[in-house]
Amino acid sequence: EDQVTQSPEALRLQEGESSSLNCSYTVSGLRGLFWYRQDPGKGPEFLFTLYSAGEEKEKERLKATLTKKESFLHITAPKPEDSATYLCAVTFMEYGNKLVFGAGTILRVKS
Protein backbone atom coordinates (compact mmCIF):
# COMPACT_ATOMS: atom_id res chain seq x y z
CA GLU A 1 0.00 0.00 0.00
CA ASP A 2 1.32 3.43 -0.97
CA GLN A 3 2.03 5.55 2.08
CA VAL A 4 1.77 8.85 0.22
CA THR A 5 -0.65 9.39 -2.65
CA GLN A 6 -0.87 12.52 -4.73
CA SER A 7 -3.74 13.56 -6.98
CA PRO A 8 -4.31 14.37 -9.68
CA GLU A 9 -1.36 12.85 -11.54
CA ALA A 10 -1.46 15.73 -13.97
CA LEU A 11 -3.29 19.04 -14.07
CA ARG A 12 -3.67 21.55 -16.85
CA LEU A 13 -4.75 25.07 -15.97
CA GLN A 14 -5.25 28.28 -17.82
CA GLU A 15 -3.28 31.23 -16.52
CA GLY A 16 -5.24 32.73 -13.64
CA GLU A 17 -7.33 29.59 -13.04
CA SER A 18 -6.90 28.68 -9.37
CA SER A 19 -6.87 25.05 -8.23
CA SER A 20 -5.59 22.66 -5.56
CA LEU A 21 -3.31 19.64 -5.47
CA ASN A 22 -3.91 16.89 -2.95
CA CYS A 23 -1.52 14.77 -0.92
CA SER A 24 -2.97 12.04 1.29
CA TYR A 25 -0.97 9.83 3.63
CA THR A 26 -1.63 6.63 5.52
CA VAL A 27 1.28 6.69 7.95
CA SER A 28 0.76 7.18 11.65
CA GLY A 29 3.00 9.26 13.85
CA LEU A 30 3.49 12.03 11.31
CA ARG A 31 6.52 14.18 12.07
CA GLY A 32 6.32 16.53 9.12
CA LEU A 33 4.82 16.97 5.68
CA PHE A 34 6.92 18.64 3.00
CA TRP A 35 6.12 20.16 -0.38
CA TYR A 36 8.74 20.42 -3.09
CA ARG A 37 8.72 21.78 -6.60
CA GLN A 38 10.73 19.99 -9.28
CA ASP A 39 11.55 21.31 -12.72
CA PRO A 40 12.48 18.84 -15.48
CA GLY A 41 16.00 17.49 -15.11
CA LYS A 42 16.59 19.25 -11.79
CA GLY A 43 16.49 18.37 -8.12
CA PRO A 44 13.47 19.10 -5.91
CA GLU A 45 13.26 22.65 -4.57
CA PHE A 46 11.94 23.01 -1.02
CA LEU A 47 8.68 24.94 -0.64
CA PHE A 48 7.00 24.26 2.72
CA THR A 49 7.03 22.17 5.87
CA LEU A 50 3.85 21.52 7.86
CA TYR A 51 3.97 19.84 11.27
CA SER A 52 0.46 19.75 12.69
CA ALA A 53 -3.17 19.64 11.58
CA GLY A 54 -4.57 23.10 10.99
CA GLU A 55 -1.22 24.59 10.05
CA GLU A 56 -0.98 26.74 6.92
CA LYS A 57 1.99 28.22 5.06
CA GLU A 58 2.02 30.68 2.16
CA LYS A 59 4.53 31.74 -0.44
CA GLU A 60 3.59 33.98 -3.32
CA ARG A 61 0.75 32.21 -5.18
CA LEU A 62 1.07 28.99 -3.18
CA LYS A 63 -0.62 28.06 0.06
CA ALA A 64 -0.20 24.72 1.82
CA THR A 65 -2.61 23.35 4.40
CA LEU A 66 -2.59 20.22 6.54
CA THR A 67 -5.32 18.07 8.06
CA LYS A 68 -4.97 14.79 9.94
CA LYS A 69 -4.70 12.67 6.83
CA GLU A 70 -4.05 14.98 3.90
CA SER A 71 -2.51 18.19 2.69
CA PHE A 72 -3.54 20.58 -0.02
CA LEU A 73 -1.38 22.86 -2.11
CA HIS A 74 -3.56 25.69 -3.30
CA ILE A 75 -2.39 27.64 -6.32
CA THR A 76 -4.02 31.04 -6.74
CA ALA A 77 -4.03 32.75 -10.15
CA PRO A 78 -1.20 30.59 -11.50
CA LYS A 79 1.25 31.77 -14.11
CA PRO A 80 3.07 29.70 -16.77
CA GLU A 81 6.23 29.81 -14.64
CA ASP A 82 4.40 27.79 -11.99
CA SER A 83 4.47 24.81 -14.37
CA ALA A 84 6.45 22.02 -12.69
CA THR A 85 6.03 18.74 -10.83
CA TYR A 86 4.94 19.24 -7.25
CA LEU A 87 6.10 16.56 -4.85
CA CYS A 88 4.74 15.81 -1.41
CA ALA A 89 6.76 13.91 1.17
CA VAL A 90 6.33 12.88 4.79
CA THR A 91 8.53 11.89 7.68
CA PHE A 92 7.02 9.77 10.42
CA MET A 93 8.06 8.30 13.75
CA GLU A 94 8.75 4.77 12.58
CA TYR A 95 10.85 5.93 9.66
CA GLY A 96 13.06 8.54 11.30
CA ASN A 97 14.02 11.59 9.27
CA LYS A 98 13.85 9.88 5.88
CA LEU A 99 11.44 11.40 3.41
CA VAL A 100 8.75 9.19 1.88
CA PHE A 101 7.61 10.77 -1.36
CA GLY A 102 4.48 10.59 -3.42
CA ALA A 103 4.74 10.27 -7.19
CA GLY A 104 4.01 13.95 -7.74
CA THR A 105 1.51 16.06 -9.64
CA ILE A 106 2.59 17.47 -12.99
CA LEU A 107 1.18 20.97 -13.32
CA ARG A 108 1.02 22.77 -16.65
CA VAL A 109 -0.21 26.34 -16.80
CA LYS A 110 -1.02 27.74 -20.23
CA SER A 111 -1.08 31.42 -21.07
Place this chain on the structure above:
Amino acid sequence: DTGVSQDPRHKITKRGQNVTFRCDPISEHNRLYWYRQTLGQGPEFLTYFQNEAQLEKSRLLSDRFSAERPKGSFSTLEIQRTEQGDSAMYLCASSLVQTMNTEAFFGQGTRLTVV
Protein backbone atom coordinates in the same frame (compact mmCIF):
# COMPACT_ATOMS: atom_id res chain seq x y z
CA ASP B 1 26.38 29.42 -4.23
CA THR B 2 25.95 27.71 -0.85
CA GLY B 3 23.46 25.03 -1.92
CA VAL B 4 23.98 21.29 -2.32
CA SER B 5 26.35 20.53 -5.18
CA GLN B 6 26.51 17.27 -7.13
CA ASP B 7 29.04 16.10 -9.68
CA PRO B 8 28.81 15.05 -12.43
CA ARG B 9 25.41 16.22 -13.64
CA HIS B 10 25.26 13.51 -16.26
CA LYS B 11 27.01 10.17 -16.61
CA ILE B 12 26.71 7.63 -19.40
CA THR B 13 28.38 4.31 -18.74
CA LYS B 14 28.49 0.85 -20.21
CA ARG B 15 26.90 -2.02 -18.38
CA GLY B 16 29.36 -3.64 -16.00
CA GLN B 17 31.43 -0.52 -15.38
CA ASN B 18 31.81 1.16 -12.01
CA VAL B 19 30.71 4.75 -11.45
CA THR B 20 31.18 7.20 -8.60
CA PHE B 21 29.18 10.32 -7.82
CA ARG B 22 30.08 13.13 -5.48
CA CYS B 23 27.90 15.32 -3.27
CA ASP B 24 28.94 18.46 -1.39
CA PRO B 25 26.25 19.36 1.16
CA ILE B 26 25.42 22.75 2.61
CA SER B 27 28.40 23.41 4.83
CA GLU B 28 26.77 23.51 8.27
CA HIS B 29 24.42 20.58 7.65
CA ASN B 30 25.13 17.43 9.63
CA ARG B 31 22.88 15.02 7.77
CA LEU B 32 23.36 13.88 4.20
CA TYR B 33 20.97 11.69 2.25
CA TRP B 34 21.08 9.84 -1.05
CA TYR B 35 17.90 9.23 -3.01
CA ARG B 36 17.19 7.70 -6.40
CA GLN B 37 14.45 8.87 -8.74
CA THR B 38 13.13 7.16 -11.85
CA LEU B 39 10.86 8.73 -14.43
CA GLY B 40 7.39 9.51 -13.18
CA GLN B 41 8.17 8.59 -9.58
CA GLY B 42 9.10 10.46 -6.47
CA PRO B 43 12.60 10.11 -5.02
CA GLU B 44 13.28 6.87 -3.14
CA PHE B 45 15.53 6.72 -0.07
CA LEU B 46 18.87 4.92 -0.43
CA THR B 47 21.03 5.80 2.57
CA TYR B 48 21.94 8.59 4.97
CA PHE B 49 24.78 9.85 7.12
CA GLN B 50 24.90 11.85 10.29
CA ASN B 51 28.29 13.52 10.22
CA GLU B 52 30.62 10.73 9.05
CA ALA B 53 28.53 7.82 10.31
CA GLN B 54 26.33 5.94 7.88
CA LEU B 55 23.23 5.33 9.96
CA GLU B 56 20.95 3.51 7.59
CA LYS B 57 20.79 1.83 4.22
CA SER B 58 17.59 0.96 2.41
CA ARG B 59 16.82 -2.75 2.21
CA LEU B 60 16.32 -2.13 -1.49
CA LEU B 61 19.95 -1.09 -1.87
CA SER B 62 22.01 -3.73 -3.64
CA ASP B 63 25.44 -4.74 -2.34
CA ARG B 64 26.80 -3.18 -5.51
CA PHE B 65 26.07 0.24 -3.99
CA SER B 66 28.37 1.80 -1.42
CA ALA B 67 28.49 5.27 0.04
CA GLU B 68 31.03 7.11 2.15
CA ARG B 69 31.24 10.43 3.90
CA PRO B 70 34.81 10.84 5.11
CA LYS B 71 35.30 13.53 7.76
CA GLY B 72 31.60 14.33 7.68
CA SER B 73 31.92 16.65 4.72
CA PHE B 74 31.37 15.57 1.12
CA SER B 75 29.97 12.15 0.24
CA THR B 76 30.51 9.70 -2.58
CA LEU B 77 28.13 7.08 -3.94
CA GLU B 78 29.70 4.24 -5.89
CA ILE B 79 27.86 1.72 -8.02
CA GLN B 80 29.85 -1.34 -9.02
CA ARG B 81 29.09 -3.52 -12.05
CA THR B 82 26.34 -1.22 -13.26
CA GLU B 83 23.17 -2.67 -14.72
CA GLN B 84 20.59 -1.09 -17.00
CA GLY B 85 18.17 -0.99 -14.09
CA ASP B 86 20.52 1.41 -12.31
CA SER B 87 19.66 4.12 -14.83
CA ALA B 88 18.04 6.90 -12.81
CA MET B 89 18.56 10.32 -11.31
CA TYR B 90 20.66 10.12 -8.14
CA LEU B 91 19.85 12.92 -5.73
CA CYS B 92 21.74 14.11 -2.71
CA ALA B 93 20.14 16.15 0.05
CA SER B 94 21.34 17.65 3.30
CA SER B 95 19.68 18.91 6.45
CA LEU B 96 20.48 20.35 9.85
CA VAL B 97 18.88 18.09 12.41
CA GLN B 98 19.61 20.17 15.49
CA THR B 99 16.78 22.58 14.79
CA MET B 100 13.02 22.07 14.83
CA ASN B 101 12.96 22.46 11.07
CA THR B 102 14.32 19.33 9.46
CA GLU B 103 13.86 20.36 5.86
CA ALA B 104 16.13 18.58 3.43
CA PHE B 105 17.61 20.60 0.59
CA PHE B 106 18.42 18.78 -2.62
CA GLY B 107 21.14 19.12 -5.18
CA GLN B 108 20.53 19.14 -8.92
CA GLY B 109 21.16 15.42 -9.17
CA THR B 110 23.33 13.15 -11.29
CA ARG B 111 21.54 11.56 -14.23
CA LEU B 112 22.97 8.08 -14.81
CA THR B 113 22.37 6.24 -18.07
CA VAL B 114 23.63 2.66 -18.35
CA VAL B 115 23.89 1.42 -21.94
